[in-house]
Amino acid sequence: MNRIIAPSMLSADFGHLERDTRMIDASAAQWVHIDVMDGVFVPNISFGFPVMKPIRQATSKVLDVHLMIVEPERYVERFVEAGADLVTIHYEATSDPAGCIERIRRAGAKAGISIKPATPVETLRDLLPAVDLVLVMSVEPGFGGQSFIEGSLAKVAALREMVDRQGLPTIIEVDGGISAANARAVYDAGADAVVAGSAVFKAADPAAEIVRILEA
Ligand code: DX5
Ligand code: ZN
Numbered sequence: 001m002n003r004i005i006a007p008s009m010l011s012a013d014f015g016h017l018e019r020d021t022r023m024i025d026a027s028a029a030q031w032v033h034i035d036v037m038d039g040v041f042v043p044n045i046s047f048g049f050p051v052m053k054p055i056r057q058a059t060s061k062v063l064d065v066h067l068m069i070v071e072p073e074r075y076v077e078r079f080v081e082a083g084a085d086l087v088t089i090h091y092e093a094t095s096d097p098a099g100c101i102e103r104i105r106r107a108g109a110k111a112g113i114s115i116k117p118a119t120p121v122e123t124l125r126d127l128l129p130a131v132d133l134v135l136v137m138s139v140e141p142g143f144g145g146q147s148f149i150e151g152s153l154a155k156v157a158a159l160r161e162m163v164d165r166q167g168l169p170t171i172i173e174v175d176g177g178i179s180a181a182n183a184r185a186v187y188d189a190g191a192d193a194v195v196a197g198s199a200v201f202k203a204a205d206p207a208a209e210i211v212r213i214l215e216a
Contacts, residue, residue, distance in 0.1 A: 067087065076103050
């Protein structure tokens with residue numbers, strides 16, 4: 001499978017959201033990662049629906065929405081209406097992950113499930129056939145700019161094996177602390193897609209950095 005990169009808008013300049021989205025739209029990146037935080041599931045608040053609109057209007061690329069919110073089932077339809085192509089919820093954030101996944105699909109988007117660093121991949125064994133994507137967190141969710149947790153590579157490899165052994169088309173995405181320095185290890189461990197926030201937006205030439213990560 002071809003490598004995918006999803007630059008995270010969390011590290012964009014919110015005073016120039018349209019400009020930064022258009023930059024990604026014109027770049028080699030295939031997806032745009034959107035981090036929604038509620039201050040409850042994670043100790044930080046980012047943004048919600050109003051910010052989805054200018055992003056959606058400025059790009060035709062895949063909007064990859066990562067919900068770090070409790071009880072995501074209360075909001076998934078609204079994120080699909082706001083233009084999400086892919087909605088990922090956290091396994092730890094709901095008492096009914098399977099029901100929530102089903103609602104995302106019924107609303108017309110692809111559905112993903114994410115696990116925090118302490119949640120083992122085996123937890124997802126039964127859910128795997130029901131999801132389009134698994135998002136492995138390689139930092140504690142909540143903030144951009146953290147260091148990659150090395151133990152995540154073994155989780156990605158274990159997940160790759162589970163997915164392949166079951167013959168599933170599940171996309172494996174990894175999020176947190178990824179740059180051109182470690183992207184190769186993440187892809188080699190079995191990731192299809194990587195998220196990169198600070199590495200892209202803090203680079204002098206973000207579009208070139210996206211290519212560096214893709215070709216790492
Ligand atoms: C963290 C978010 C990440 C974050 C990644 O909770 O889910 O998507 O934006 O940022 P970097 O690439 O800077 O670690
Ligand atoms: Zn994210």
